[in-house]
Amino acid sequence: MKEDDFLGLTLTEKILKAHLVDGEFVKGSEIGLRIDQTLTQDATGTMAYLEFEAMGIPRVQTEKSVAYIDHNTLQSGFENADDHRFIGSVAKKHGIYFSRPGNGICHQVHLERFGVPGKTLIGSDSHTPTGGGIGMIAIGAGGLDVAVAMGGGAYYITYPKIVKVELIGKLSPWVAAKDVILEVLRIMSVKGGVGKVIEYTGEGVKTLSVPERATITNMGAELGATTSIFPSDEITKEFLKAQKREEVWTELKADDDAVYDEVIKINLSELAPMVACPHSPDNVKSVNELGKLKIDQVCIGSCTNSSLLDMSKVAYILKGKTVDPSVSLSIAPGSKQVLNMIAKNGMLSDMIDAGARILESACGPCIGMGQSPNSKGVSLRTFNRNFEGRSGTKDGQIYLVSPEVAAASAITGYLTDPRELGDMPEFLLPKEFEINDNMVVSPAPAEEMESVDVLRGPNIKPFPTTKPLDDKIECECSLKVEDNITTDHIMPAGAKILPLRSNIPAISKHCFTVCDEEFPARAELLGESIIVGGANYGQGSSREHAALAPLHLGVKAVLVKSFARIHRANLINAGILPLTFKNEDDYNSISLGDRLSLDNVIEDIKNGGDLKVKNLTNGKEIMVSCELSDRAKEIVLAGGLLSYTKSKLSK
Ligand code: MIC
Numbered sequence: 001m002k003e004d005d006f007l008g009l010t011l012t013e014k015i016l017k018a019h020l021v022d023g024e025f026v027k028g029s030e031i032g033l034r035i036d037q038t039l040t041q042d043a044t045g046t047m048a049y050l051e052f053e054a055m056g057i058p059r060v061q062t063e064k065s066v067a068y069i070d071h072n073t074l075q076s077g078f079e080n081a082d083d084h085r086f087i088g089s090v091a092k093k094h095g096i097y098f099s100r101p102g103n104g105i106c107h108q109v110h111l112e113r114f115g116v117p118g119k120t121l122i123g124s125d126s127h128t129p130t131g132g133g134i135g136m137i138a139i140g141a142g143g144l145d146v147a148v149a150m151g152g153g154a155y156y157i158t159y160p161k162i163v164k165v166e167l168i169g170k171l172s173p174w175v176a177a178k179d180v181i182l183e184v185l186r187i188m189s190v191k192g193g194v195g196k197v198i199e200y201t202g203e204g205v206k207t208l209s210v211p212e213r214a215t216i217t218n219m220g221a222e223l224g225a226t227t228s229i230f231p232s233d234e235i236t237k238e239f240l241k242a243q244k245r246e247e248v249w250t251e252l253k254a255d256d257d258a259v260y261d262e263v264i265k266i267n268l269s270e271l272a273p274m275v276a277c278p279h280s281p282d283n284v285k286s287v288n289e290l291g292k293l294k295i296d297q298v299c300i301g302s303c304t305n306s307s308l309l310d311m312s313k314v315a316y317i318l319k320g321k322t323v324d325p326s327v328s329l330s331i332a333p334g335s336k337q338v339l340n341m342i343a344k345n346g347m348l349s350d351m352i353d354a355g356a357r358i359l360e361s362a363c364g365p366c367i368g369m370g371q372s373p374n375s376k377g378v379s380l381r382t383f384n385r386n387f388e389g390r391s392g393t394k395d396g397q398i399y400l401v402s403p404e405v406a407a408a409s410a411i412t413g414y415l416t417d418p419r420e421l422g423d424m425p426e427f428l429l430p431k432e433f434e435i436n437d438n439m440v441v442s443p444a445p446a447e448e449m450e451s452v453d454v455l456r457g458p459n460i461k462p463f464p465t466t467k468p469l470d471d472k473i474e475c476e477c478s479l480k481v482e483d484n485i486t487t488d489h490i491m492p493a494g495a496k497i498l499p500l501r502s503n504i505p506a507i508s509k510h511c512f513t514v515c516d517e518e519f520p521a522r523a524e525l526l527g528e529s530i531i532v533g534g535a536n537y538g539q540g541s542s543r544e545h546a547a548l549a550p551l552h553l554g555v556k557a558v559l560v561k562s563f564a565r566i567h568r569a570n571l572i573n574a575g576i577l578p579l580t581f582k583n584e585d586d587y588n589s590i591s592l593g594d595r596l597s598l599d600n601v602i603e604d605i606k607n608g609g610d611l612k613v614k615n616l617t618n619g620k621e622i623m624v625s626c627e628l629s630d631r632a633k634e635i636v637l638a639g640g641l642l643s644y645t646k647s648k649l650s651k
């Protein structure tokens with residue numbers, strides 16, 4: 001490609017252009033991208049690999065695909081261990097690197113060891129945009145999309161709007177990268193990023209290290225954004241050099257005359273420590289506004305804030321102190337590299353001395369795998385999500401904060417502004433990280449692939465079957481829900497349910513039980529049904545189980561005011577119709593139990609997606625929309641992406 005093809009472009013456009021394999025560069029239209037790298041984690045990975053196997057492609061076609069084990073590491077039964085073994089064996093057979101349990105959280109490890117500036121990465125986890133911290137276009141996707149990309153297929157997104165977040169100034173002592181992204185969330189809200197890429201620019205960028213940038217791009221997922229990205233500059237180069245990977249560095253930035261769809265300016269010098277209050281990451285207030293909130297628990301870790309830099313700050317604050325007797329403090333360093341380095345430099349000992357409960361390098365409490373707070377417990381967490389019930393305690397009060405706020409508060413027993421700690425030393429990244437990739441297993445060489453056995457446990461059930469779209473749908477509304485329904489509502493996680501991720505019939509019994517205990521039984525009894533919801537339906541995680549469980553329960557269509565990006569794609573991939581109200585007020589015209597009917601579905605979808613829904617219970621007729629790209633139409637008509645891909649491959 002010629003240099004001057006790139007004049008006047010944003011960084012996002014440059015990378016998208018270099019990877020465009022289908023479609024045109026028109027805002028709002030669908031484009032297909034060549035994917036250089038993929039990642040999976042275990043909670044979504046078993047399904048992704050079952051789907052990959054079903055496509056019948058012997059070896060991954062990407063430059064690098066990595067399978068991580070980091071979510072379901074609490075092995076309270078055989079299920080999770082079986083899943084780990086399955087993923088390890090399938091990875092070996094099909095050309096995928098396998099990051100063993102204990103090696104760390106996928107996003108942290110991928111940033112350290114595998115990410116490459118300017119490359120595209122999709123991951124079966126919504127926080128894949130962490131890679132934007134080193135200038136990747138890194139996007140969270142459903143497992144099936146990742147399986148297709150592993151097979152060499154394109155990944156499709158809506159050509160996004162690009163938001164410039166111009167950073168000026170410099171963070172004050174004890175104010176953190178977490179406070180930057182909380183400020184962006186305060187400004188934009190959890191649905192403000194849908195259909196957009198957030199691109200960080202401005203002189204303030206060079207004051208932020210790679211781990212700080214990665215905290216910001218990681219939690220951009222909570223904006224609903226397609227992804228977030230920082231330029232790849234000298235700071236990126238230093239980070240990669242310290243990881244002994246300098247050779248993968250290239251300089252990447254937007255052109256000076258790049259044109260953006262929206263501009264937001266943030267003066268880093270003016271920010272103060274912030275908190276996202278229960279139960280939404282955009283419910284942001286300053287620490288001072290909240291005052292001396294009494295706390296019961298502090299959890300430090302997760303893919304947002306578990307880097308060596310974060311741990312250094314925490315260790316400094318805890319050194320020589322004792323965790324307040326009324327508080328339980330847990331710390332999960334993000335990777336084996338981080339844990340090993342703090343073990344060697346004495347920081348781990350400072351944490352242990354202070355009374356911290358050290359957890360393995362994994363997602364842990366972030367996904368409700370242990371450390372659920374006490375009843376009505378107030379828990380400060382350095383994580384990225386505080387949805388109701390996600391911690392495992394239904395009435396738990398979860399506040400999201402920076403590691404600095406978390407550590408300072410663990411000592412005092414109440415929400416504390418870390419600026420009260422006085423002068424802050426300069427925290428620097430090491431010139432060299434400790435490198436030892438012995439927990440990453442290489443795939444078998446091509447000539448030995450055949451002989452690798454895939455090891456399947458009894459809990460691993462096949463991908464659910466789908467059938468081509470029916471021309472007439474007539475069924476009841478089996479559930480009516482409000483705005484901002486998260487995938488944690490649709491398909492809850494936590495220690496009890498996560499082990500069922502490889503078993504759709506079993507996990508479906510927990511579908512939507514947070515909102516309505518009776519839903520799974522009711523839907524199953526009805527055989528076929530429609531779910532009705534509000535705005536931003538399906539926000540949060542990438543789990544395709546939030547589409548596969550409804551599919552198993554016979555849900556034919558989901559009719560809402562608006563959808564979150566990944567979940568809408570997952571519904572299409574599962575062959576479930578994603579419908580939106582033409583007039584949002586019509587939401588009020590449907591009640592639970594109403595019988596709904598749609599005729600001429602196939603023709604209407606083919607002709608642009610305006611469909612009439614007759615409410616046979618109250619006689620009302622409303623118009624709904626199912627606007628799909630040509631490719632998405634074919635997928636829905638075929639009964640989902642797997643059937644569509646299989647039929648394409650067989651041709
Ligand atoms: C999450 O943070 O919600 C998860 C668990 O990482 C999910 C993936 C999953 O449900 O397995 C995500 O963010 O995509």
Ligand code: SF4
Nearest residue numbers: 127302303363366367
């Ligand atoms: Fe794991 Fe939490 Fe990050 Fe999801 S958000 S990948 S559960 S650490």
